[in-house]
Amino acid sequence: MVIRGRAPLRVSFGGGGTDVAPFCVEQGGAIIGSTINKYAYCSIVPREDDQIIVHSLDFDMTVKYNTTENYxxxxxxxxxxxALKAMNIKQGCEVYLQCDAPPGSGLGTSSTVMVALLTAMAKWKGVEMDSYYLADLAYQVEREDLKIDGGYQDQYAATFGGFNFIEFHGRNNVVVNPLRIKKEIIHELQYNLLLCYTGDIHVSANIIKDQVKNYEKKDPFDAMCEVKALAYAMKDELLKGNLYSFGKLLDYGWKSKKRMSSKISTPQIDELYEEALKAGALGGKLLGAGGGGFLLVYCPYNVRHKVAARMEAVGGQLTDWNFELRGAQAWITDESRWDYKEIRVAIPGGEYHFPL
Structure with a gap:
């Protein structure tokens, strides 16, 4: 028996950084974004002993311990x-992890891995969790138990999936508003958006610490309020299907976000973004906390090919992708049912054997 959990990675359009305390507690934060068809996977194979063996397939790393030890x-x-500690796992197992994007890519990888882990473990134990409980537990384990700096959006985005406008007022006060966007608007938006890997990765915790320090000194307060306001504006324009305005608002948001910390952008990223604008893009933003990872750019269909060519010419790596409207999922597969020695097929004219 293999228990699998899968959670989608996300792209944020606006409001990034306003989901981080203390701003979201004192002022309220707002994020608009969607999940995409890039995923974090967790596979659990139960064992008969007390051994726990964890394999990171992306990093070719294996860690072993047992259920009798303190985690x-x-x-x-x-x-x-x-995650094992939070779910009170007492049985031995092997855990396999794999993610479609590297850490520091700006797609919320670590939080999405946590959601996939908890989803698979809940399925294994037969525990029913509603989406709010799962997202909050993922936040608690990552931010409070492990003390990893960051905001709220990634856990909720990965859990709920799809297009959402999420409002944050601190722990246990998060509201997810699913957006009912017409299919033709979603198709047009996806066609006009380019996802470009900058070739750099970042340590989001360091950028977030700098952002929080600046906020406590009240340096970027106006910029953060503007980023929040832009999230509301993007929601309205997206629901109405006004994608030209949506693209221009991405540019406003990126310029405002860069005022929150000097670590958010780099000269190389600024050059890549400016070249995209020169080629006809309306706007865009770096995904995640900043410093590297994926750059999301909106461009009208008739200049899309020019923007793509220009970004690749200056070192960007374009990525195939699409929107994913489903959130975290889990399922069980029993591979032992198919443990055949051979396949036999009888057709007119003879019988064929295919050893396995």
Missing amino acids: VYDGRLDLVTA
């Missing part, structure tokens, strides 16, 4: 350790 965070796949 200690030692920097080696601590996300799994914390």
Whole structure:
């Protein structure tokens, strides 16, 4: 028996950074974004002993311990350790992790891995969790138990899936508003958006710490309020299907977000973005906390090919993608049912054997 959990990665359009305390507690934060067809996967294979073996397929790393030990965070796949502890796993198992994007890509990878882990473990234990409980538990384990700096949006985006406008007022006060967007608007939006990997990765916790420090000094307060206001404006324009305005608002949002911390952008990213604008893009933004990862750019259909060519010419790596409207999922597969020695097929004219 194999228990699998899958959660989608996300792109945020506006409001990034306003979901981080203390701003979201004192002022209220707002995020608009969607999940995409890039995923974090967790596979659990139960064992008959007390051994827990964790495999990171992306990093070719294996960590072993057993259920009789206290779960200690030692920097080696601590996300799994914390999830096992939170779900009170007492049986031995092998855990396999794989993600479609690297850490620091700006797509919410670590939080999405946590959601996939908890989803698979809940399925294994037969525990029913509603989406709010699952997202809040993922936040608690990552932000409070593991002390990893960050906001709220990634856990909720990965859990709920689809297009959402999410409002944050601190722990246990998060409201997810699913957006009912017409299919033709979603298709047009996806066609006009380019997702470009900058080739850099970032440590989001360092950028978030700098952002919080600046906020506590009241340096970027106006910029953060503007980023929040833009999230509301983007929601309205997207629901109405006014994608030209939506594209221009992305540009306003990126300029406002860069005022929140000097670590959010780099000269290389600024050059890539400016070249996209020169080629005809209306706007865009770096995904995640900043510093590297994926750049999302909106461009009208008739200049899309020019923007794509220009971004690749200056070092960007375009990625195929699409929107994903489903959130976290889990299922069980029993591979032993198909443990055949051979396949036999009888057709007119003879019988064929295919050894396996």
